[in-house]
Amino acid sequence: MRVVSLVPSLTEAVAVTLPGTLVGVTDWCSHPAGLDAIRVGGTKNPDTERILALAPDLVIANEEENRAPDLDALRAAGLEVLVTEVRTLPGAFRELARVLTACGAPARPRWLDEAEEAWAALPEPTEPATAVVPIWRRPWMVLGRDTFAGDVLARLGVHHLYAGHPDRYPRVPLDELRAAGPDLVVLPDEPYRFTAADGPEAFPGLNCALVSGRHLTWYGPSLAEAPRVLAEALRAARR
Missing domain, CATH: 3.40.50.1980 (Nitrogenase molybdenum iron protein domain)
Structure with missing residues (x-):
């Protein structure tokens, strides 16, 4: 083949x-x-x-x-x-x-079973959080409705504020994102490579979680470790 x-x-x-x-x-x-x-x-x-x-x-x-x-x-x-x-x-x-x-x-494959088992074993979130999830800047774009990454975050107790937006990846002015007052700003390293020096500075006073884009947006073997990796990053941002 x-x-x-x-x-x-x-x-x-x-x-x-x-x-x-x-x-x-x-x-x-x-x-x-x-x-x-x-x-x-x-x-x-x-x-x-x-x-x-x-x-x-x-x-x-x-x-x-x-x-x-x-x-x-x-x-x-x-x-x-x-x-x-x-x-x-x-x-x-x-x-x-x-x-x-x-x-x-x-x-x-065994890894696919392990991935399903890892997600099925997730405990019920005890501290649900709201979030905005930028995926690009210049212009700022965020997760909107009906996305895989949004579903992943929801299963970890993080509900992004633009889940009901008509667009899947809406462009939203930065002032509006800040004013939404989320518990978290989730910044993945792809498709835009957000880093500690490029992203959090745009959201002063808000908790920012830098997360692995591969674990948030990829559907493959990374799904087996994604619940643990993402949960740790999200918890650390709220401490």
């Missing part, structure tokens, strides 16, 4: 489960380390000619991370394209199982 992955989290899932299956991945596919596959460009601008030259049996993609015209071009050239849709944690588990089966996995 020859597979091209256009989604970093799916790349990790396939590489860990089926070593040697991936022949092409994006420039943003950073896990696992030492991945041996041809780079085919970005998630938003893949090199379709390079992908075609790899002659994959399957291209795996995501409706949010990849552009429909690129996927349509691959289909028009005769390639099979599997497109995932992930908006919730249960949806992520279902889609991961579907992708791995399509890629030739003979059985459900």
Whole structure:
């Protein structure tokens, strides 16, 4: 089986489960380390000619991370394209199982069971918190409705204040974000790389949690440790 992955989290899932299956991945596919596959460009601008030259049996993609015209071009050239849709944690588990089966996995991998078990074992949150969750600055953009990361945070007792916004990733002026008065400002390190020196200074007087974007937004093997890693970061920000 020859597979091209256009989604970093799916790349990790396939590489860990089926070593040697991936022949092409994006420039943003950073896990696992030492991945041996041809780079085919970005998630938003893949090199379709390079992908075609790899002659994959399957291209795996995501409706949010990849552009429909690129996927349509691959289909028009005769390639099979599997497109995932992930908006919730249960949806992520279902889609991961579907992708791995399509890629030739003979059985459900142990890491996927461990991830489901880790999330199922989460205790009921004792101190729910409200949050705003910026994902970009210049302009400021935050999590809105119907997002995987929003569902992940809700399961950890963190309810982001723009969950009811009409847009999934609304642009919101910084003054409005500050005035919302959240218990936390959750700052992931992707897609925008927020750091201790780039992000918290915009929210004086508010508790800021710097979190791993891979654990907040990726659906793959990182889900097994995500509850612990994220919970620790969120607790530390509220101390």
